[in-house]
Amino acid sequence: MRWNPLHSRGLILYGCLFLSGWTSLTYELLWIKQITLLIGGTLYAISAVLCAFMTGLALGAWGIARVLPRFTSTPHGLVRFYGVLEGIIALYALAFPFLLHLLEIAYPLLLNLSFGSETLLHFWEFVLATLLMLPATFMMGATLPVIGRWCIGDQQSRIFSDLSLLYGVNTLGATGGVLYTQFVGTRLLGIENTLFTAVALNLLVCIACWLWKPKTDTAKPAPEKSETKSKKRKAETPLDRRLAWLLLFLFFFSGMVALSSEILWTRILVFPLGHSLYSFAIILATFLFGIGLGSLVAEKILGPGNWVVKFVAVEIAVALLGLLAIPALDHLTVWTHELDRMFYDLDATATRTLWMRSLMAFGLMILPTLGFGMIFPLAGHIHFALFGTVERTLGNSYAVNTLGAILGTVLTPFVFVPLFGIRGSLFLLFGGLLMLAATAWVWQRGAQPRRFAKAYAAAAAILAVVFAASPPSVTTHAPGERNLARIEIDTPPDRLKLLAYKEGDFSTLSVVEDTRTGGRTLYVDGFSTATASDSISGSAYMQAMGFVPMLLHPDPKDALVMCFGTGNTLGTVAQFPAVQVDGVEIDRNVLDMAPWFERWNHQALTQPGVDLHIQDARRFIRWTDRRYDVITLEPMSPVQAGVNNLYSREFYKEARAQLKDGGLMMQWLPLHLVTPEDARAILKTFRAEFPHVSVWNSFLTRIVLLVGSENPVTLDKQRFDAVARHPKLKTLAVEIGLNSFIDAMDFYITSADQLDFMLTSVPVITDDNRILEHSQAVLVPPLKQDTDETFLNLLLARVGRPPPLTGVTPQERLFYERRFQVRTAQRLSVFAQRYRGPGHALFAQKAYAEAMARVRAFREGLDGRPLRLQDNGWIPAAAPLR
Structure with a gap:
């Protein structure tokens, strides 16, 4: 049965298609977050999940095209079938957390089946991720051929115009899904509730499609857009089959180039935009928006007819735009400088930061992605010559393009970038696209050797000019x-x-x-991971993160250092006698940088008893069968994308389970990289899991160390003396400022039990409620005053409360506690004079006893409230900190 799709359309169905794209991207982003908690966040794991997701899409598009005629051939039936697919997706999404839990139970078996081979493990992870998502992703891939068959009917002449609209609407819906999920959903609702909103939208689409009925119209079908009363379109010339296969391969290759360039552009844009959830959302949304918009405007810009010429011309244009963008990257340092200045400007706002980052992504990607969007509907029309029916054309074309995208996902990080670098990979990919498109251009014009020679010469000349203008080599x-x-x-x-x-x-x-x-600084994707220097403030905090927990434990034999960085923390831990150290680093290339920091990391890579694991720290702690006396952790900035996984309550629970009796864990809390609200949330989350938490500091107000344990931690004078007698450890102690036992006491700030006044109104960080990923610190940097305010609230809790001591006589205890009071006064003196706090004039005169009396009186007047800092003094907060 045939029908005129112009008489069976409804705007509501285009709305359904928009929501279908919306929910698909929502599921993809949420499922990646959830699955990587299980298998880790390494590049291999993320690639496995992405490839698994796209494999389901390709199989769905390809498979449904072969069985669709058996289901229905009426518009009403197709729309209902589309609704059923959306309903099944919704029901499966509801079951997904339960199925993921079953996979978690089976994962130890997966580890055994890998026989210690990481390659085999990643293969099994891909297989299981594919099977886990396949029912839903198969249905997602099937939706476009189904709704396309409804809209287009069996008229090849309508493929270009209708597919342009359908694919554009669906892709713009995906753009909306990215922005909603990353900016709104997971921020306000958490992962679970965001998933429920996607389920609700799918069910809404299902109901709307089930109730939808076509308009009845007995009028004569309207002529096609390209027809006029005086002139009908000429029948299309049959396409040479060899050329048709070449064009299909070109479409496959452009799918690979599209995903490869997205990965490469992300690797570039992370420098000026930052390594945050918002930045990655902006990049992905811009990429999808360009494709969606390109598809929507394809018919208006290109018009009907000359399909092959236009298809190849757009491919050539995309290749040229991609090549011309390479010389522009020479200005990336300037762009990064300008965005940095705006970011750190005192007038910076979150809105301005988002707009500037969006404009940067838009400027680099919009033109090539418009081309990628125009290619899809053109390819659909051309490939009808190969596949014969509308449903097979749509399904097979989508599958072929998606298979190219899968190949790009695999080859780009594992082959192209290691061999050719980022700029070289862009040059290779877009250069290859240009040469392949030139081949197709000549072929459709007659495939004469002379024409091939001219086309290749022209393409080679363009490549030579781009190469000369900006050599892609590093x-x-x-x-x-x-x-x-x-x-x-x-x-x-x-x-x-x-x-x-x-x-x-x-x-x-x-x-x-x-x-x-x-001083030497290690940068990872443009972020200053660590700076090592010979000054007391240079790398002392990294060494302190290893030294302090090893000092607090009475006899550490097994230690775990998560996140290698420059190796200073691991190198410090490895200096302690008879200790076995496991080091975990997610990026093996970080280890190649370690020799540049040997002066400070004590040749950590070659220390005896050190065993390094290239693995995601979350996955390692979840599945290791070893237990430890000491666990230390210094990841990237807590507010960077993905790092929330190492600050959540679930992570702390997993880490606590791997501690031996009497073991302790140290967590890094950089006050200068997070907002005061973030700092309080981290402290509350850490305290929620560990019965006993103490706060330590390495003479820097910006860096705080949290120590959690099952039992109260004490500072043992005899343990300190034993450590000080060890030549290597004594040298380490001096390097971080521990010249005496009172210096070790001064590292102590307070017990978390004294900080209830700061923590009453802040939430706990969880895997579902990823507070840190949405921190304002990624859009507006914390002010020094904010950092000082957080630290000063911690420091006030220390007044009159020395650390619990052991291994001292009563006389020694009294002596050390008096010295500790002086050290406390010296610390408070800095803030009292900087912000005209109580007793600031007395502090300036070093009249510490009188000044501290003023401070104690001020603290009592707070009445359990935190303080606020202003330029003209310390003031009580009007209400609990929020």
Whole structure:
């Protein structure tokens, strides 16, 4: 039966298609978050999940095209069938958490079946992720051929115009799903409730499609848009079958280029935009928006007829735009500088940060992605010559393009970037697209050798010009010059020396030295991971993160250091006698940078008793069968994308389970990288899982160390003396400022039991409620005053409360506690004078006893409330901190 789709359309169905794209991206983003908690967040794991998701889409599009005629051939039936697919997706999404739990139970068996091979394990992870998501992703892939068959009917002449609209609406819906999920849903509702909203939308689509009925119209079918009263479209010339297969391969290759370029552009844009959830959402949304918009405007811009010529021309245009963007990357350092200045400007706002980052992503990607969007409906029309029916054309075309995307997902990080670098990969991909499109251009014009020679010569000339204008190879003679090494806005470029640079499969790494101070900084994707120098504030906190927990434990034999970085923490832990250390690092290329920090990390890679694991820390702690006396953790900034997994209550529970009796865990809390609300949430979450929590500090108000344990932790004088007698450990202690036992006492800030006044109104961080990923700190940097305010509230809880001591006589205890009071006064003196706090004039005169009396009186007047800092003094908060 045939029907005129113009008489069976309803705007409500396009709304359903929009919501279908919306929910598909919502599920993809949520499922990636949930599955990587199980199998880890390594590049291999993420790639496995992405490939599994797209494999289901390709199979669904391909499979449904073969069975669709058996289900229905009426518009009403097709729409209902589409609704059924959406309903099944919704029901499966509801069951997904339960199925994921079953996979979690079976995962230890998966580890056994891998026989210690990481490659085999990643294969099994891909297989299981595919099977886990396949029922839903198969249905998602099937929806476009079904709704396309409804709209287009069996008229090849309508494929281009109708598919342009359908694919565009669906992809713009996906854009909305990305923005909703990352900016609104998971922030306000959490992962579980965000998933429920997607389920509700799917069910709404199901109901709308089930109740939908076509309009009855007995009028004569309207002529096609390309027809006029005086002139009918000429019948299309049959397409040469060899050319048709070449065009199909070109479409496959452009799918690979699209996903590869998205990955590569993300690797580039993370430098000016930052390594945050919002930045990645902006990049993905911009990419999808360009494709959706390109599809929508394809018919208006290109018009009907000359399908092959237009298809190849758009492919050539995309290739040229991608190539021309490469020289523009020479200005990336300038762009990054400008965005950094705006970000750190005192007038910075979250809205301005989002707009500037969006404009950066838009400027780089919009033109090529418009082309990618135009290609899809053109390909659908052309490929009808190969597949013969509308449903097979739509299904097979979508499957072929998606298979290309899968290949791009695999090859880009594991082959292209390691071999050719980021810029070189872009040059290779878009250059290859240009040459392949040139081949198709000549073939459709007659495939004469002379024409091939001219086309290849023209393409080669274009490639030569682009290469000469901006060679895609990486140079390392200076930071930011034909490389992605970062330059800090407050450091003159002529003071910086690029010591090492690597564009790895997982991240871009560089080591930059300040030639004036001798300090060296490790950058990971442009983020300053750690700076090591010989000054007391240079790398002391990293060594303290290893030294303090090892000092507090009476006899540590097994230690776990998660997140290698420069290796300073692991190297410090490994200096303790008779200790076995497991180190965990997610990116193996980070280890290549360790030799540049040997002066500070004590050659951590070659220390006896050190065993390094290249693995996601969350996955390692979840599945290891080892237990530890000491666990230390120093991940990237807590507010960066994905790092919330190492600050959630579920993670702390898993880590606590791996501690031996008497074991303790140390967590890094950088006050200068998070908002005061984030800091309080981290502290409350850590305290929620560990019965006993104490707060320590390495003489820097920006860096706080949280120590959690089953039993109260004490500072043992005899343990300290034994450590101080060890030559290597004594040297380490001096390097971080521990010259005496009173210095060790001064590291102590307070017990978390004294901090209820700060924590009453803040939420607990969980895997479902990922507070840190949505921190304002990624959009507006914390002010120094905010950092000082948080630290000062911690410090006030220390007044009159020395650390619990053991191994001292009563006389020694009294002596040390008096000295501790002086140290407390010296710390408070800094803030009292900086913000005109109580007793600030007395502090300036070093009249500590009188000044501390003023401080104690002020604290009593707080009446259990925290304090606020203002330029003209300390003031009580009007209400509990929120």
